[in-house]
Amino acid sequence: NAGVTQTPKFQVLKTGQSMTLQCAQDMNHEYMSWYRQDPGMGLRLIHYSVGAGITDQGEVPNGYNVSRSTTEDFPLRLLSAAPSQTSVYFCASSYGNLGGYTFGSGTRLTVV
Amino acid sequence: AQKITQTQPGMFVQEKEAVTLDCTYDTSDPSYGLFWYKQPSSGEMIFLIYQGSYDQQNATEGRYSLNFQKARKSANLVISASQLGDSAMYFCAMREPSQAGTALIFGKGTTLSVSS
Numbered sequence: 001n002a003g004v005t006q007t008p009k010f011q012v013l014k015t016g017q018s019m020t021l022q023c024a025q026d027m028n029h030e031y032m033s034w035y036r037q038d039p040g041m042g043l044r045l046i047h048y049s050v051g052a053g054i055t056d057q058g059e060v061p062n063g064y065n066v067s068r069s070t071t072e073d074f075p076l077r078l079l080s081a082a083p084s085q086t087s088v089y090f091c092a093s094s095y096g097n098l099g100g101y102t103f104g105s106g107t108r109l110t111v112v
Numbered sequence: 113a114q115k116i117t118q119t120q121p122g123m124f125v126q127e128k129e130a131v132t133l134d135c136t137y138d139t140s141d142p143s144y145g146l147f148w149y150k151q152p153s154s155g156e157m158i159f160l161i162y163q164g165s166y167d168q169q170n171a172t173e174g175r176y177s178l179n180f181q182k183a184r185k186s187a188n189l190v191i192s193a194s195q196l197g198d199s200a201m202y203f204c205a206m207r208e209p210s211q212a213g214t215a216l217i218f219g220k221g222t223t224l225s226v227s228s
Contacts, residue, residue, distance in 0.1 A: 033215040040121075042203060042220040048213040056213055090157060097214040098145045098164065098207060103157035 002026050006091050006104035013081040013111045021076040021107050023091030031094040032074040033101070036060065036087040043090060049074055081111045115139065116204050116219035124225050125194045132179070133189040133222045135204030145207040146187040147216065148178065152200040160202075163187060191224075199226045 007022045025032065033048035045058030047066040055066050063085060065077040074093075078085060088108050092101040117136045125131040137146065148160040163171045163178045171178040179188040191198055201223050205216040 031214060033213070035218075040220060043205075043216075043218040045215050045217065048215040050213045058215060088155065092157075092216070094214075097209050098143070100145075100147055100159045100162055101216055102159075103149075106155050106157075 004091055004093050004102050004104035006089075006107050008107060009105065011107060011109050013078070013109065015081060015083060015111060017081050019078050019081065021078075021089055021091075021109075023074045023076065023104060024072050025074075025093040025102070026072065027093065027095065027102070028071060029093035029095050029102075030071065031097065031101075032068070033058070033092050034064070034066065034074070034076045035090045035092065036085075037090060037106075038087050046076065046089075078109075083111045085109065086111045114219075115217045116206055118204055118219035118222050120222045121220075122223045122225065124227065127196060127226060127228050128193050130190060130192045131194055131224065133191070133202050133204075133224065135187045135189065135219060137185050137187060137204075137206050139185075139206065139208055141208045141210050143209055146178070146180070147205045147207065148176070148187075148189045149203045149205060150198075150200045151203065151221075152197075157203075161189065194224075194226045196226050196228060199224060 004025045030051045034046040035043040049055045049068040091104040094101040144165045146163045150158045161173045177190045201221045203221045204219045
């Protein structure tokens, strides 16, 4: 099984550019979420989804959009990149509502 | 208020010694899950151990055990017989069925350094 696949692994953007971070899982997991990791801040929740067609905001949603048209895919869109969005982004998925999450390998994004 | 608090930014231990990483949590939900993840320098998030709020016994996974004290809202990770490969960042996290789509909420992490 591939698990949770994130692409790209690295990305450099210019301020104001837009892009989509891809996340796909092949485990038929209902629950998916996006996090950003910054030094000293732990992982902070950006957006989450409890199933296809259902998404909601987490702790730090500003500047990001998500959609969940299929169970497998949960892309994260940066609308107009800012240097403050320089971070490592993780996508994660889970089957049940109390079990553990499986994480992707992360995307390191730099906005210049 | 923080949901998950890890008060130790860094911990240092020698090989073969045991170490305890502290975690306290805040919830009013009677049903919740507590997790520990390891993040080595390579960056991936590795699941270590899980404790459910209704579990009567402390969880154990090999050299890892979770010291669960429900009344104190404490979920400390104990690593026995530390190894050099245990050097990493460790995150405590909680999942509540009634909050944020049951997404994990993380603490800020503890960096563990194991020396020979």
